[in-house]
Amino acid sequence: MTYFNFPHIEEDDNLKNLRNDVKSFLKTTFNSNNIKPQADAWMYSANPEFSKKLGEKGWLGMSFPKKYGGREKTMLERYVITEELLVAGAPVAAHWIADRQSGSQIIRYGTEEQKKEIIPKISSGECFFAIGMSEPDSGSDLASVKTFAKKTADGWELTGRKIWSTGAHLSHYMIVLARTEKLDEKNRHSGLSQFLVNLKLPGVEINPIEDMTHQKHFNETVFNNVKLNKDALLGEEGMGWQQVVGELALERSGPERFLSHYILLDNFISEFRYKMSEMGITSLGKIISELQTLRMMSFSIAWMIQEKKSPDVQAAFVKEAGNVFEKKLIETIREMSNLIPFEEWSSSLKSLFQDATLRIPANSLRGGTSEIMRGIISKQLGLR
Numbered sequence: 586m587t588y589f590n591f592p593h594i595e596e597d598d599n600l601k602n603l604r605n606d607v608k609s610f611l612k613t614t615f616n617s618n619n620i621k622p623q624a625d626a627w628m629y630s631a632n633p634e635f636s637k638k639l640g641e642k643g644w645l646g647m648s649f650p651k652k653y654g655g656r657e658k659t660m661l662e663r664y665v666i667t668e669e670l671l672v673a674g675a676p677v678a679a680h681w682i683a684d685r686q687s688g689s690q691i692i693r694y695g696t697e698e699q700k701k702e703i704i705p706k707i708s709s710g711e712c713f714f715a716i717g718m719s720e721p722d723s724g725s726d727l728a729s730v731k732t733f734a735k736k737t738a739d740g741w742e743l744t745g746r747k748i749w750s751t752g753a754h755l756s757h758y759m760i761v762l763a764r765t766e767k768l769d770e771k772n773r774h775s776g777l778s779q780f781l782v783n784l785k786l787p788g789v790e791i792n793p794i795e796d797m798t799h800q801k802h803f804n805e806t807v808f809n810n811v812k813l814n815k816d817a818l819l820g821e822e823g824m825g826w827q828q829v830v831g832e833l834a835l836e837r838s839g840p841e842r843f844l845s846h847y848i849l850l851d852n853f854i855s856e857f858r859y860k861m862s863e864m865g866i867t868s869l870g871k872i873i874s875e876l877q878t879l880r881m882m883s884f885s886i887a888w889m890i891q892e893k894k895s896p897d898v899q900a901a902f903v904k905e906a907g908n909v910f911e912k913k914l915i916e917t918i919r920e921m922s923n924l925i926p927f928e929e930w931s932s933s934l935k936s937l938f939q940d941a942t943l944r945i946p947a948n949s950l951r952g953g954t955s956e957i958m959r960g961i962i963s964k965q966l967g968l969r
């Protein structure tokens with residue numbers, strides 16, 4: 586059996602000071618701009634002005650090289666900032682994907698021109714990205730994507746349909762996974778490539794999709810014979826699968842996988858701190874200790890990414906354990922209504938709880954489903 590581990594990484598004084606700086610920045614900025622904290626804000630709450638402010642503080646593009654407009658800080662520093670933004674329910678959705686994964690893909694695989702053009706704008710909070718992986722018939726089985734990029738004299742012609750593209754309507758670019766060769770059933774991971782697609786190009790159509798909370802944060806994105814220049818190819822032709830696997834580790838391993846509804850817990854405790862029975866305190870204590878373990882694992886992955894390791898399986902573990910945790914958190918808060926009836930909850934707490942309940946199903950789908958995560962983990966453990 587092959588195990589995988591999570592080295593223990595301590596938060597040093599530099600990181601603790603950074604954490605305090607972020608906390609006080611958020612307090613002042615929320616007050617002076619009348620920003621209301623939101624649950625699941627990394628997906629639902631976009632505020633380009635706020636993203637720009639973070640860029641001005643130097644808190645985006647943290648790990649990118651200075652010569653491309655990045656900050657040359659560590660992944661651990663980035664982790665501390667993202668954690669504080671999440672627990673505050675800050676409106677980070679506009680820049681989240683660009684800062685989390687698209688920028689790193691460009692740094693890793695992009696040409697000099699792509700890096701010089703795009704990375705400074707991501708770091709200043711002025712360039713947003715969407716993820717172009719899923720299609721109507723390809724979600725878990727990503728290798729089956731049908732969107733096709735045909736080589737032309739000037740570059741490529743892109744045809745196909747992506748779905749559930751979070752924030753595409755606000756984004757400047759999408760990194761699209763497309764076939765550049767017909768599917769070979771014996772070698773399904775070959776013949777795929779990634780493209781940096783400017784979403785303002787003629788032939789790109791973005792259609793909103795409404796979710797159960799009646800919000801339109803994701804979309805269907807259609808490519809109708811979109812003409813791409815040669816330099817739209819990201820990385821190597823035919824290496825799309827290898828590239829996308831690394832991108833998924835960045836997508837799955839972060840604290841948003843278990844802190845999306847933290848403000849529900851925080852608000853509940855603030856409201857009922859002195860009214861809770863011993864049973865209530867015990868239930869919340871269990872939740873908080875699980876949360877602490879998840880934080881340590883995710884922090885450890887940030888360190889592994891910094892050390893250029895490939896924590897793909899650890900990322901799948903955090904994604905899945907985070908998903909189980911978030912469900913349990915919402916369920917525990919619901920059970921609290923047996924001890925403190927809903928009538929005593931403030932309207933803002935009730936509304937946080939309602940939204941969280943309606944969003945539970947999305948947690949185990951976005952970023953890869955529970956079954957797929959468990960499959961990756963069991964393979965690593967030699968169980969299948």
Ligand SMILES: Cc1cc2nc3c(=O)[nH]c(=O)nc-3n(C[C@H](O)[C@H](O)[C@H](O)COP(=O)(O)OP(=O)(O)OC[C@H]3O[C@@H](n4cnc5c(N)ncnc54)[C@H](O)[C@@H]3O)c2cc1C
Pocket residue numbers: 715716717718719720721722723724725726748749750751752803946947948950951952953954955956957960
């Ligand atoms: C809120 C939200 C935001 C999203 N944002 C984006 C985005 O920005 N960009 C993007 O590209 N995608 C996005 N997605 C799509 C997401 O990645 C897919 O929904 C996910 O990968 C599952 O694919 P699917 O919906 O096609 O389901 P399917 O793959 O059809 O799966 C259906 C069910 O079958 C199970 N299943 C499938 N294959 C197996 C298997 N081999 N073994 C066991 N069980 C299996 C699945 O676990 C699931 O329960 C988003 C989804 C949500 C909910």
